[in-house]
Amino acid sequence: MARTIGSHSGKTGPRVRDAAMHLFAQRGFAAVSMRQIASEVGVQVGALYNYFPDKQTLLFELMRDHMLELLSAIHDKPETTPSSRLEVFVRFHITFHHKRPDAVFIAYMELRNLSPQNFEEIEALRRRYETVLEDILRAGLEANEFQVADTKITTLAIIAMLTGVSSWFRSKGRLSIADIKNQYWEMVQKSVCPKY
Amino acid sequence: MARTIGSHSGKTGPRVRDAAMHLFAQRGFAAVSMRQIASEVGVQVGALYNYFPDKQTLLFELMRDHMLELLSAIHDKPETTPSSRLEVFVRFHITFHHKRPDAVFIAYMELRNLSPQNFEEIEALRRRYETVLEDILRAGLEANEFQVADTKITTLAIIAMLTGVSSWFRSKGRLSIADIKNQYWEMVQKSVCPKY
DNA sequence: GTCTATAGAGTGATAGAC
DNA sequence: GTCTATCACTCTATAGAC
Numbered sequence: 566m567a568r569t570i571g572s573h574s575g576k577t578g579p580r581v582r583d584a585a586m587h588l589f590a591q592r593g594f595a596a597v598s599m600r601q602i603a604s605e606v607g608v609q610v611g612a613l614y615n616y617f618p619d620k621q622t623l624l625f626e627l628m629r630d631h632m633l634e635l636l637s638a639i640h641d642k643p644e645t646t647p648s649s650r651l652e653v654f655v656r657f658h659i660t661f662h663h664k665r666p667d668a669v670f671i672a673y674m675e676l677r678n679l680s681p682q683n684f685e686e687i688e689a690l691r692r693r694y695e696t697v698l699e700d701i702l703r704a705g706l707e708a709n710e711f712q713v714a715d716t717k718i719t720t721l722a723i724i725a726m727l728t729g730v731s732s733w734f735r736s737k738g739r740l741s742i743a744d745i746k747n748q749y750w751e752m753v754q755k756s757v758c759p760k761y
Numbered sequence: 762m763a764r765t766i767g768s769h770s771g772k773t774g775p776r777v778r779d780a781a782m783h784l785f786a787q788r789g790f791a792a793v794s795m796r797q798i799a800s801e802v803g804v805q806v807g808a809l810y811n812y813f814p815d816k817q818t819l820l821f822e823l824m825r826d827h828m829l830e831l832l833s834a835i836h837d838k839p840e841t842t843p844s845s846r847l848e849v850f851v852r853f854h855i856t857f858h859h860k861r862p863d864a865v866f867i868a869y870m871e872l873r874n875l876s877p878q879n880f881e882e883i884e885a886l887r888r889r890y891e892t893v894l895e896d897i898l899r900a901g902l903e904a905n906e907f908q909v910a911d912t913k914i915t916t917l918a919i920i921a922m923l924t925g926v927s928s929w930f931r932s933k934g935r936l937s938i939a940d941i942k943n944q945y946w947e948m949v950q951k952s953v954c955p956k957y
Numbered sequence: 958g959t960c961t962a963t964a965g966a967g968t969g970a971t972a973g974a975c
Numbered sequence: 976g977t978c979t980a981t982c983a984c985t986c987t988a989t990a991g992a993c
Contacts, residue, residue, distance in 0.1 A: 591873070592873060593789065593790075593791050593873060593874065595789055595791035595792040596791040596874065674870055677787070677788060677789060678789065678792065713948075714943070714944045714947060715936070715940075715944060718936065718941065718944050718945075719944075719948065721925060721929055722922050722925065722945065722948055723922075724925075725921055725922050725924070725925025725928070726918050726919075726921050726922040726925070728921070729917060729918065729920075729921025729922070729925075732921070733917055740911070740914065744911075745914065747910070748910045748911060748914050748915075749914075749918065751910060752909075752915065752918055752952040752953075753952070755951050755952045755953075755954060755956065756948040756949070756951045756952040757948075757951075758951060760951065
């Protein structure tokens with residue numbers, strides 16, 4: 566939309582981030598120009614540089630904020646049973662990612678467009694998240710509630726499976742997100758169960 | 762490498778494809794220029810256009826050939842037991858994808874850089890592959906060998922889990938690809954098992 | 958089949974007016 | 976805080992020489 570000249574009460578920053586998030590998710594970081602972002606927001610390209618020093622930093626901040634939100638939203642309760650902790654994790658992961666399809670897509674697809682230093686920072690956050698799940702699996706292993714050959718591999722396998730939901734789930738589809746959560750929880754539960 | 766002037770016995774085509782595959786996988790389609798591909802091969806940019814009409818077609822052909830190879834390599838045997846067919850599928854998927862990390866990466870990451878028409882063609886091939894697994898799950902369900910709530914969801918969940926291996930497996934790592942296959946097969950097997 | 962040269966458009970980022 | 980104008984490149988793709 567065309568805008569008139571002048572200040573607009575400090576709302577441009579969030580609007581730029583929203584527009585960038587959406588465009589990056591849809592077309593990819595490298596394929597989106599600063600002019601396209603500006604046009605989506607309704608400002609000229611020069612105005613964008615009031616909110617970040619360059620395009621790389623914009624990408625980094627979107628990814629970092631997403632990971633920090635993820636980490637601050639997961640609340641594992643080590644005092645409960647491993648099986649219950651695992652169920653909470655599975656349902657949380659699907660819910661959280663389902664609400665932020667653009668951010669999820671960017672976090673998984675644009676890692677290679679980060680500068681080496683920014684990449685390291687995002688990777689560290691991702692590893693922290695994986696550790697939450699791995700701790701649950703280890704606790705279940707020690708309590709003989711789970712049977713897994715290798716907690717690290719199982720962690721990566723479960724996260725890959727759960728995150729995959731974002732790539733195909735459409736809310737107009739045959740199944741509700743509640744159905745999906747139930748089914749994924751059943752699959753995960755069985756996959757870590759001791760063989761009978 | 763610098764090259765001298767003249768023809769080079771028809772080997773440039775494959776070399777261009779290899780270079781493009783590697784560069785696209787590493788940096789992303791949109792971030793790689795025709796000049797970078799030419800430089801990697803050791804020719805000037807104009808020479809590339811002897812082998813494809815434009816950059817979009819180059820990407821499409823890489824993806825299409827990968828999917829066709831995948832489809833021609835999977836040999837499901839409907840006359841054997843569902844459990845055996847599933848094991849063959851799991852091991853095949855990991856093996857095939859493990860041997861072609863660049864092609865796998867491109868096939869999953871660059872879908873949005875395809876023109877709508879090319880996208881449809883690749884999607885159709887991907888669905889054909891998914892159907893192989895879904896048929897196995899349906900057979901197992903009918904034979905009461907498997908218990909799955911929804912064969913379509915389970916198909917997508919298993920493929921996401923298996924394909925995830927490519928994103929973290931490094932041959933120098935702690936576990937061999939044979940270990941990985943065994944562990945993934947155990948997880949998949951348990952996840953579709955009837956509850957005891 | 959490959960080269961050089963170039964057309965024509967687009968890129969990220971900055972300077973200075975308002 | 977946003978605008979306009981611009982710098983200095985880079986991009987894909989093509990034409991025509993060899």
